[in-house]
Amino acid sequence: DEPTLPFGLSEVHGDGSGVGEAHRMLPQALNDRLREQARRLGVSLASLCHLAWGQVVARSSGRQQVVFGTVLFGRMHAGTGADRTMGLFINTLPVRLDLDGTGVAANVRATHRRLCELLAHEHASLALAQRCSGVAAPAPLFGALLNYRHNTPAAMAGSGTDDGLSGMEWLGGEERTNYPLTLSVEDFGEALGLTAQVVEPISADRVCGYMQRALEQLAEALEHAPNTPVRELDILPAEERTYLLEDLNRTAAAYPSERCIQELFEQQVRQAPEAVALVHEDEELSY
Template sequence: ERVGRHDNFFELGGHSLLAVQLMERLRRLSLGVEVRTLFARPVLCDLAASLGSHDEVAVPANLIGEQSTAITPQMLTLIDLTQQEIDRIVATVPGGVANIQDIYGLSPLQDGILFHHLLATKGDPYLLVSQMAFAERGLLERYLGAVQQVVDRHDILRTAFVWEGLSSPAQVVWRKAALEVREVELDEDGGPGSEQLKRRFDPRQYRIDLGRAPLMRVVIAREPGSGRWLLLELLHHLIGDHTTLEIMHAEVRAVLERRAHELAAPQPFRNLVAQARLGGDAKAHEEFFQEQLADIDEPTLPFGLSQVHGDGSGVGEAHRMLPQALNDRLRAQARRLGVSLASLCHLAWGQVVARSSGREQVVFGTVLFGRMHAGAGADRAMGLFINTLPVRLDLDGTGVEESLRLTHARLAELLAHEHASLALAQRCSGVAAPAPLFGALLNYRHNTPAAMAGSRTDDGLSGVEWLGSEERTNYPLT
């Protein structure tokens, strides 16, 4: 009923999503605190004693104005480029300088995803696909208009990527970017329309041009044998993660329900880039990962699967719901021990990885939320915030409770490095390139039920049906 000063954040059922909201509310009161402090001192009176100890990274201003007629190296505060490189970028943007709002570097995960895009000769493992059906064309047009309004609001949805001829890749925010909609005809007797669309625009064969914003492509088609319209949306992982898709879905709905005036001011993605580039102490990242990984000289590969540069073809999927009783027991155990349920799941996954790879010292990738140190408004900003980093667990004779506390502490430490580069972390290990450090990934994620639209009609938007989505990574066991 009441929360007291001696209560423990995790015993009350706290988790990473709530942690981000807590940090955001503290930040608005100018009471910054590091997220690892919350994990290390989850009792409220202990946490209170640490408030105000964390200084935010000062995000340098964007010096490109609407009236700017030229862009010079001094105007770019979040990337180092020569004048020649800037001119090369300007040449790629329709409308030139007048249509450029900002230019900055990539976050570490964006760097990694761009690498995999360039590595793949056909298709792209990081193109996310979703499909919807609309009762009639007018409703589809209204939806597309709403999506364009959301694109107009958010920088990341008007961002293109340029790398050819540059010393380091850049992302370029266009002032105006029109959503590209392509209409195709489906075969009357070629089977279900959604399957036909999926085959034609399968990311295993299909790519999009990363130099043209928005990095979102829409394909529409009349469904054979009915009056419905189908929509297939391709969104590149470079500009979004799961939380971003939820925010986008909610904003599009708000526009369709004529509630656009209620939406909060959009947060620029440059804040995250500033945190990753200026806030991250590369030396501290290096020391942390060396301490964790220096003695690991062999890859952790469950079932001997070493191909971590795959294209996502030949994937098998299984969906299992935890029985309610087991779910309740897991939550009760996490609370009893004052740790997050995520920590318990990481330890369990570590056991799976240990058994399937025959190792006691296991390393696997964990997907970090990426919004813990992403500046003001990070809980509702759009863009690619998540990051994948290695977590190392020693699954020797230590008892479960002690192992769980160690796992929780290790994840708390990792959060302080959530924007470190995976390449840097891998270099700190004793595993020689090009062998991968790990072949398994755990994505522990908080889903809000409203965003998991299932295959039902969207409430408030009658005539719209969600047909599902697909996301892939290049890790063999996820």
């Protein structure tokens, strides 16, 4: 009944020129750990990534129940011959996750079930999903998008004449969505990458960092403490945590430490009695 808007981003319009983009490959060890946990639980790696992204969306929107868009292939229930039919079948639909006190392992399985159930609706229009929700148009159902996509490894693409691209010159390309925050998980088969697109001033590289940290926390919890409440998964990389809690709080200043606090207060009263000493909501107190 209410859209989930990470970082408060909404009503973003324009031609995409204000969108920042960042790419990163995840460490091979993390890729291996995630794939091993997905096999052990009997779920898709995409389910683990959806849960991690849900935690990023939850922490950046201040909510425990989150809704974000997920990109569906569109050909799973397209009928006989769909594999030989040209055209764009992909669709985007909302998925809701509850980032609450449920254990991590149980929440991974619940996420997998919800994604499987969503496949039955892969051809439903987003307009229909909007009408089925309690979110009144024109408010968006969600402000964040996750695209889990399987890619040809870069080493194989354009490597020779076998791919039919001999003599072709690659000029460039650009992709954009209407959503202020988009994350693509690039599954290369034995490697994982992240591509983030986010409107300024939010840093796309920071978003990649949040997702990597969430995936690291998820792998750690599944390996050693699968009953850890999913809402306790952290998304802040160590460097950003240090910056927020220590660097920004280096506010030490010299003062006459040999004097008592009430003496310092009395001195301030004499110097500026009407200066504001305390603010609480709509009330102010002078010294």
